[in-house]
Amino acid sequence: MDTLARSLGSSGLPHPICVDIAREAIAAGDVDSASARAEAFRRTLLTDVVNATGVLLHTNLGRAPLAHTQRASAQTVEFDLATGARGSRQSAVGRLFSRLTGAxxxxxxxxxxxxVLLVLAAVAAGRDVPVSRGESVEIGGSFRVPEVMEQSGCRLVDVGTTNRTRLSDYERAVARPDTDVALVMKVHPSNYRVEGFIEETSIAELATLDVPVMADIGSGLVDSTVPWLQGPPPAWLAGEPxxxxxxxxxxxxxxxxxxxLFGGPQAGIIAGRRDLIDLCRRHPLARALRPGGLVLRSLQDTALTYLDKRAATDIAFWRMVDRSTADLRADAERIVAQIGDGRVSVAEMDALPGAGSAPGITMPSVGLVVEGxxxxxxxSHVVPVIARSRDHRTFLDLRAVDPSDHAVIVAASIEALR
Known part of the structure; x- marks a missing residue:
């Protein structure tokens, strides 16, 4: 067993894992399978892939691609340099998001x-929260608005109908003698869209009510005017809160x-009135839900990138969005020439923002079509390429592919066609 385990060293796996794999192969009576078992184990670990699906923010592939490095050094997560005393891990990043959002x-x-859970628990526990029936949704990963509200301790009050909810529906809910409304909640439906005979109540209309308004805008667009991009906002962003x-x-x-759409690390941002943020900050759940220093530093860097107006070039998601179809077509033609196989061609495609952003909306793209x-x-390539197939053809959309990965596309395609 020791000899077999040591023979697996080239897999790059730690020796204790190689020992486990060798033991499994011997127990199965198939010593020759050890190498394949090691490779199968290695591929269960988190690994870099090339996203050629055409879904820019692919939830299964980590959503926004993000490069972040920092020294293995102590940092002022909860230390105030001015006073030398303990500080708040929320102060620096909180100040930046306050500036970014105008809160x-x-x-x-x-x-x-x-x-969402923290806001409702801190502001509305034991009280009523009206939500439009059309916004009482389930988002990916079984995130159901009614269940999150239940866990927070507040009471959901359904208002309006699935397709039409008016300001008067909220007014009646707030005025009812049997309700104790803490706030009204507006939820971005995120991954679906209702069309046709519809009506919804805007934030500006809800703000006329005599209770606070909470808006879960979900996908993280900072500013609908996207001032970090050249020219007008992309058409696919229309209607995105x-x-x-x-x-x-x-x-x-x-x-x-x-x-x-913010393009940073996984995190939840809460911005708004100082008194309400203070309630959230002082709630016991805040400690359980707080991010660590790596996330805080990455969020800080991303926020500073927006404030420096470098988002279009320095944030991977917005670089993808900002590429012209002419550039993508030129890249596709170069890749096809390098592959040198008549079964590969260039085609126009429709990419998706992904991750529940702009549901039902696409953006023009260009990619490769491979027969079969x-x-x-x-x-199975050494750097896996994730694509999609339909009608016995494989589609590799280039909008979400960084140009530095074009060589991987070429090598993986040649290997696949072989």
Whole structure:
């Protein structure tokens, strides 16, 4: 067994893992399978892949791609350099998000579900929260608005109907003698869209009510005018809620994700009125849901990138978005020439923002079409390439592929076609 385990050293796996794999192969009576077992184990670990699916923020592939490095050094997570005393891990990043969104104050937790839970627990526990029936949704990973509200200790009050909810519906809920409304909650449906005979109540209308307004805008667009991009906002962003506009329209508190349209690490951002943020900050759940120093530093770097107006070049998601179809076509033609196989061609495609952002909306893209279904072979490449297939053809969309990975596309395609 020791000899077999040592023979697996080239797999790059730690020796104790190689021993376990060798033991499994011997127990199965198939010593020759040890190498394949080691490779299978290695591929269960988190690994870099090339996302050629056309879904830019692919939840299964980590959503927003993010490069972040820092020294193995102590940092001022909870230390105030001015006083030499203990500080708050929320102060630095909170100040930056306050500036970005136009809110009085801000804080961060480990994801947006946690942000919603914390706000409701801190502000509305034991009280009523009206939500439109059309916004009482389930988002990916079984995140159900009614269940999160139940866990927070508040009481859900359904208002309106699935397709139409008016301001008067909220007014009646607030005025009812049998309710004790703490706030009204507006939820971005995220991964679905209702069309046709519909009506919804805007944040500006809800702000006329005599209770605070909470807006869960979900996908994390900071500013709908996208001032970091050249030219007007992309058409696919039309209707996507944004933090700056939500605060300006009168939302008292907004929550959104850090790893979607914001383009940073997984986190939940809470921004709004200082008194409400303070309630969240002092709630016992805040400690359980707080992010660590790595996430805080990464969020800080991402926020500073926006404030420096470098988002279009320095944030991977916005680099993908900002690429022209002409550039993508030129890249596709170069890749096809390098592959040198008549079974590969260039084609126009439709990419998706992904991660529940802009549901039902696509953006023009360009990629490769390979005759035959090669998904397994592409995934088996030394750097796995994740694509999609339909009608016995394989599609590799280039919008989410960094140009530095084009060589991987070439090598993996040649290997698959072989």
């Amino acid at each position: 009085e104050d801000a804080m961060v937790v480990n994801n947006n579900a946690a942000a 944004a933090a700056v506009q939500a605060i300006a329209d009168g939302a008292d508190i907004v929550t959104f994700s850090g790893d979607k 279904d090669h998904l397994v072979s592409l995934r």
